[in-house]
Amino acid sequence: MELKMIFNFMSGRRSRNRHRRRGTLSDLRVGESAVLSGMQLSAPIAEHLMNLGFIPGLVVKVLRSGPGGDPRVYRVDGTEVAMRRDLSRHIQVEVAGSPAFGD
Amino acid sequence: MSCHEVARPRDAASGSSFRTIAVVGPPNSGKTTLFNRLTRLRQKVGNFPGVTVEHHTGHMRDGNGGEVALIDLPGVYSLSPKSEDEKVAVDVLTGNMPGTPRPDAILLVLNSANLHSHLVLAARVIALGIPTLVLLNMADELRKQGGQVDVLPLARQLGTPVALVSATTGEGMVAVHNFLASAAASPEPVELPVMGSTRGYREWAVRVGANARYRRPAAPVWTARLDAIFLHRVWGPVIFALVVISVFQTIFALGQPLSSLLQRYLDTTGAQLGRHLPAGMFQSLLVNGVWKGTGSVLVFLPQILLLFLVIGILEDSGYLSRAAVIADRTMSRVGLNGKSFIPLLSAYACAVPAIMATRTIESKRDRIATILVAPFMTCSARLPVYTMVIAAFIPDHRLFGVFLGSRAAAMLGLYVLGFLMAVITARLLKSTILKSKDAPFILEMPPYRWPTPSSLGLRLVDRGKAFLYRAGTVIMLISLLLWAATNFPMHHGQPPQVKDSVVAKVGHAIEPAIRPLGFDWKIGVGLLTSIAAREVIIATLGTLHGVDPESHASDLQAALHHELTPAGAAALLIFFAFAMQCMSTLAVVRRETNGWKWPALQFGYMTVVAWVAAFAAYNTVSHFVH
DSSP: OTTOEEEEOOTTTGGGOTTOEEEEGGGSOTTOEEEEEEEEEOHHHHHHHHHHTOOTTSEEEEEEEOGGGOSEEEEETTEEEEEOHHHHTTEEEEETOOOSSOO | OOTTOEEOSSOOOOOOOOSEEEEEOOTTSSHHHHHHHHHTTOEEEEEOTTSSOEEEEEEEEOTTSOEEEEEEOOOOSOOSTTSHHHHHHHHHHTTOSTTSOOOSEEEEEEEGGGHHHHHHHHHHHHTTOSOEEEEEEOHHHHHHTTOBOOHHHHHHHHTSOEEEOBTTTTBTTHHHHHHHHHTOOSOOOOOOOOSSOHHHHHHHHHHHHHHTTOBOOOOOHHHHHHHHHHTOTTHHHHHHHHHHHHHHHIIIIIIHHHHHHHHHHHHHHHHHHHHTSOSSHHHHIIIIIIIHHHHHHHTTHHHHHHHHHHHHHHHHHTHHHHHHHHHHHHHHTTTOOGGGHHHHHHTTTOHHHHHHHGGGOOOHHHHHHHHHHGGGSOOTTHHHHHHHHHHHHSOOOEETTTTEEHHHHHHHHHHHHHHHHHHHHHHHHHHTTTOOTTOOOEEEOOOOOOOOHHHHHHHHHHHHHHIIIIIHHHHHHHHHHHHHHHHOSOBTTBOOOGGGSHHHHHHHHHHHHHGGGTOOHHHHHHHHHTTTOTTHHHHHHHHHHTOOTTTOHHHHHHHHHHHOOHHHHHHHHHHHHHSOOOHHHHHHHHHHHTSSHHHHHHHHHHHHHHHHHHHHHHHHHHHHOO
């Protein structure tokens, strides 16, 4: 697993809210929102996702799911993006936190 | 906020006007629509050397009446050369692309609905120091959805002119002409995030947006409403199936008759042309070489244009991305993604338009894999061959009562075989040479829009031209080669009997290789001539036996029994199911992958698979039937 780089940008902002629930994007149900906190993906994929708006600190919402629950469509930063669970499993989110920045 | 206003950080320095302009922007920014609006039909398509990335160059007049060349670069989110697309963009923008001059200026197209994430690209492009005009596209949608932005403060912060435009309505286009006429200076040195993470850029973008009083437009209501239906648990797949059936019907029930009509017309005119010329080699070259060759290129046009019309509507409306989401779960089982579904389905009509349709697949590896497996789908050119051989060798029995005749079962079996081989090959490719570890399925879902006739029309012209010029030349060349092989050596100035021609000699030469499949040299000749198009084998066998396959089909079927044992017939069917007997497909694969590497690999692989499978079929059937 030396290929995997850990992207974690939440340093310093972590202890603001004690009641937040941590998990991955694939744990969220359709209609739920959460704040992105990091991703464990190889650098090119992580960068691609960040270019699309998956930047730690922003709110992501599960809009809908394809037949059979996979892939699912997410909205982040005004963009709608579909991805499979094999990817969303590697994106960490925190529920009930307020967005770190953004609009 | 005036929509025609172009905010400039300072007066433009006078100087020589621009010659080469690069159009840069992220995917879904409306970059191609803008490029089309500026250049119209004055554009051509090409490939950069050594990469599969296609690009368009076009011409337009600047405000002074001079002519400028526009290069439409592939859509990119950033300039870190990680993907092939981004590498191409960086190479062109830095003047490192062989054969392409370094652009004098950049038109940077951003989607005004996505200002924050698109400003990240702007920072990177502006940092190149090339004069840049930032075009905030889709201004009409921005306003309609309650968004807004002030261009003046934005221009001040970016150090470049900024204009709000709409490539669809033409709003604000005057800004582009003014920019080109004035030869604006390099970007002002302003504080841009030169280094740092994407998040650093992003925080900067939010700040810049806030200073320009940017308000993001609301998500379009209609998109949410339509998605609730098109991605519905039950209705989604139902609508998907209806769409898929109509795509299939369009090509099969409309494209094919049009193609045959065109074919018949070309044959008649060819025959008429022949009557006006003195008989001889020249007449034969013109009618059977050049005219037939032209015909074999042109017959694909109706299907290509129809398929691209349908795909154009699906893509421009935004439904194609939804269809990909619906089909993805099924396609992922064979290692492909949802975007491969429609190209593979169209391959049942013809692999040529299907392979051209793979350009909607963003992932390069998935696109190549789809191209490589598409010809296994049972295309319509195989049907006449299947029909003839099945009718000649398989007695008409009823299986399972009235439901399925033995002949229909054999035909169905061949369809299933082709499909299975496509699945096996896809899995094989995706677990070996085309493993896509670093390119997972990530798909941006654009909002629904009405497709515009001009954009659909330009796409048809573009694809038609690309096929005629780039693939057509190869098809023509092979047609002429085949003509020469069947018409030489001349005998007293007359073309030889097929059995004395070069192609027959080659047929004899390959006989040892096809003998284990139960084929003799005549079938060998048929295999060679069928490279022009699969169904040609019927005409060739007809000629070799002196039987007109059109009027005396049963005579040809009887004649085939001299050639083939039932085992040989089974081998022939299997061979046709798997072999790459189609120069047009090869030509189009070469054109789409920009090189001979993939078509050569594909031809080799399919021939080996076909030979091995036919060999197995021959020996199995020989064992049971005597």
